Amino acid sequence: MKRWLRRSVGYTSSVLLAMVLFIGLTACSPVPSDGKRTSNGSDENSGQTTSKTADSAAATSGKASLASQAKEDVSRKIIYKADLEMPVKEYNTAQSKLRELVAASGGYILDFNESTSNSQISGTFTIKIAAGEFSSLLDQLETISPSMQRSVKGQDVSEEYVDLTARLKAKQTVEARLLSFMEKATKSDELLAYSTELGKVQEEIERIKGRKNFLDQNVAYSTIQLRMYQNNNPAPVNPNKDTFGNEIANAFxxxxxGVLTFLKGLVVVLTSILPAIVLIAIIVIPCWIWIRKINKRKRLEMDLRYQNMKDNAADVIQSQEGEEASDNQTDDQGSSTQDMESDKDKMDGRHKGDASKDN
Known part of the structure; x- marks a missing residue:
């Protein structure tokens, strides 16, 4: 024990002695002739060092401000979109260079449409690029076409994002409460009510999460709508082209x-409906033949009936005419007898008259 105390005391004394020597050497160090001590014990050299540090800090102040602005943009949830119009001289070469720049920047082409006409060839690109590479890619695209026109817009969705976050937390709290209520519920109607309400809350939670994911993706990746086009040289106009003979020939x-186009269309239409026509013919023609036979049979029966009726009518008419002829003969005989009697009476009258005259 005594040895341990002695050793500890020796170590402590040696440490104290070293501290005293260091303080003494620092106090006795020479001061430069052109140095002036300040009120707080610092010399002019330290002031010069501080000024140099300030200059270097001032040189990087711009970069620091840009970095702070970038951090602020990330925290503020801003969606960037650019619309670019890019006239080029060689469309194919410019398109290849555009694809290389997009791939080198870590972006991708979401949509692409190309159109070609006699006067112009153009392509429309929808490019998705990380927000950190957005400005850099715009500057690189300008190297393809210095006369490129750009329009950059930013949409701040921070307020909507904060609102969605708050709504999501509130809905998740309600979801937890409903789950706890369902665990404690003992009646089936209570369980049904809780489960129905829980389904509505979970549906709203999924909708909010989907909207947040959409905003996160659009904030993380900016959109560039680019139209690249090349104007072709128009064909030379021939002054003798539009003559009267040429107009007649063109019209003919x-x-x-037009006639050939119509005939081609007609052939195509007939070819397309030919199977239907064959099917209809297979069904309709036998039906038509059967109906025609039935109608022919009915017509023959009607003709026979009509002929029979006509013959019967002729017989009746002949019989009636015979009866009328016999009646007429009887009447004629009676009338002739009456006429003879009347003539006889007249003759008798005349004879009597003549006798009276003679007397």
């Missing part, structure tokens, strides 16, 4: 083309 050619 156009009419022939």
């Amino acid at each position: 050619t156009s009419s022939i083309k």
Whole structure:
């Protein structure tokens, strides 16, 4: 024990002695002739060092401000979108360079449409690029076409994002409460009510999460709508092209083309409906033949009936005419007898008259 105390005391004394020597050497160090001690014990050299540090800090102040602005943009949830119009001289070369720049920047082409006409060839690109590479890619695209026109817009969705976050937390709290209520519920109607309400809350939670994911993706990846086009040289105009003869020839050619187009269309239509026509013919023709036979049979029966009726009518008429002829003969005989009696009476009258005259 005594040895341990002695050793500890020796170590402590040696440490104290070393501290005293260091303080003494620092106090006795020489001061430069052109140095002036300040009120707080610091010399002019330390002031110069501080000024140099301030200069270097001032040189990097711009970068620090840009970095702070970038951090602020990330925290503020801003969606960037750019619309670019890029006229080029060589469309294919410019398109290849565009694809290389997009791939090198870590972006990708979401949509692409190309159109070609006699006067112009153009392509429309929808590019998705990380928000940190957005400005850099715009500057690189300008190297393809210095006359490129750009329009950059930013949409701040921070307020909506904060609102969605708050709503999500509130809905998740309600979900937890409903789950706890369901664990404690003992009646089936209570369980049904809690489960129905829980389904509605969970549906709202999924909708909010989907909207937040959409905003996160659009904030993380900016959108560039780019239209690249190359104007072609128009064909030379021939002054002798639009003569009267050429107009007649063009009109005749156009009419022939129209007729041929109509005939081609007619053939195509007939070819397309030919299977249907064959099917209809297979069904309709036998039905038509059967109906025609039935109608022919009915017509023959009607003709026979009509002929029979006509013959019967002729017989009746002949019989009636015979009866009328016999009646007429009887009447004629009676009338002739009456006429003879009347003539006889007249003759008798005349004879009597003549006798009276003679007397």
